[in-house]
Amino acid sequence: MLRSFRKVSLMKQILYLIVLMLIILLISFMVSNLIARNIIEKKVADSSKKIMLQIEETMVSFFSDMDGISYSLLYSPTIQSYLSSTNVLSRILMDKEIVSEFSSTLSLKKNMKGIQLYDSEGTMITSIGRAVEPSTKKRVSSIEYTVLHPNQLNATYYTIAVPVYNLQNNYVLRDYRGMCVFIMDVANLNSILSKSKISNHSELLLVDQNNNIIAGTDGAINTEEMDKLKKWSEDPRYIVQNITLSYNGWKIISVIPKKELLQDLDIIERLNVATYLIIFSIFCLFLLIFYSRILKPVKALLDFIKSYAKSGGPRRFNVVYYNEIGVLANNLNQMLDNIDQLSRNVQIVQKQMYETEIIKKQMEISAYRNQINPHFLYNTLESIRAIALYHKVGEIADITASLSNMFRYSVKGTHLVTIRDEIIHLKEYAKIIEFRFGGKIQIVIQTDESLLAVQTLKMLLQPIVENAVFHGLEKKIDPGTVLVRIESTTVKKCKITIQDDGCGMEEQQLRNLSKSLQQFMTPGNTVNDEKLGIGLSNIYRRIKLFYEDEAKLTIDSILNKGTTVSITFPIYRQTEEGGS
Incomplete structure (x- = not known):
């Protein structure tokens, strides 16, 4: 599939991708809308649910207050005496006190509209207060x-029937x-429900155990709303x-149109x-x-390249065009x-390159020409x-051992x-x-111990020291010293300084020497100057070939003061080469 897609033209690929993006965008709109609805x-x-719980808490608190009011009224000495008396005359005489207590109780709650008292016979x-038909249930x-019910004052009222017992008797006898x-x-229940509406057309209803509507957010309750309640519960357009x-078994019902x-x-x-239409237009x-x-323009450029x-x-x-295609065309030209x-x-x-190769071959031929069978030379020096040692001439033995070690080191592969x-x-x-x-001539070596394991090119120090001895100190009458100092720089490079206190050289001679070294690296150019010495010229070329521009060789000299040769090369390059 991917391989065949690659063969389609770029215009069709872009078109397919745009159609795919539009489809994905449409699906994302639909899915996001569905998720948002949910x-x-x-x-x-x-x-x-939380609002209904708050309404429940308010109503329970109200009914709890009514319980307290009813107990305070019905178990007062006056009411207890009134109900305990069987004498009609006594009750008539107490009517004024009973009415007074009932009036005081009615003033405690605005929505309490009347009180009816029944004896043990019902x-x-x-x-x-409010005159309603006597309760059909005479005992609770x-x-x-x-x-x-609606035929009873349009369901504007409800009753709370509270039993009254004799406080003097045992609780068990009741x-x-x-x-x-x-x-x-x-009215107060309607007010509570109205204040808790979530939206303008939502409904909060209070129904009893028989699903008769007691109160609602719109106040007046009619039969039509009772019929709607059944439909709402089955209609998916409503929540x-x-x-x-828990106090009396009534229900709070919330109806919200989606x-x-x-x-x-x-x-x-x-x-x-x-947005979708705008994106499509874009x-x-x-x-x-x-x-x-x-x-x-790309097609025109391709046609030009083919021709x-x-x-x-x-x-x-x-x-x-002077856009990116124009830049590409300019770059092509x-x-x-x-x-x-x-x-x-x-x-x-x-x-x-041919001249450079010839120089390389000449150097190889020169090296082969100067080779001596190492085993023959080692055996001769050991002899x-x-x-x-046989003749007890230790100095000859030592110098012969040093010469053998130097030769063995120089011919090592x-x-x-x-x-x-x-x-x-x-x-x-x-x-x-x-x-x-x-x-007469001393060679002093100062080395940073941390640099001893760093790798470098072979035969780097001895040829330069040899130049310092023979060109700087040998002609000097007084004793001389060659100081070799090896240290690291702040830029993670190794610096070797070889300084002598010999004859030195004039400023013009120093400039000629530096210029000759620079020319020595030019392809097709050879330098044959004895003042350079085979060691110095060879070392300069080797470090430049190996380290390229990261290596540096400088020469400073003052006539009758001495000469200083400094070589700087990167440590990391040595470590990488040495480890390869």
């Missing part, structure tokens, strides 16, 4: 809540004395929740559609610009110019050392050694120099 419905359902003996054993009925207005009051909740989401959907504009400003590959010549691409220039220079470069090896080799040379000049 999240909103869940959030609203959770909020509605006969209503006194009442106050516990507190009961009853809704007055001497029943009568019943008190409180007539309650539902219907309910919670049961359409009203998702009105804001509909606006977002319309914005999504508008993609169409992109295709147009892509074809006219990119694809068409140029066959014909060649000085012809160049005509640049029309510049590249063709460079190719023409390079084709003219290739013979010169090949000639220089000389043995004769010296590897071209990379450690600085420790170079110092050991230099010390063998120092023994020979000390013996030859009778201690």
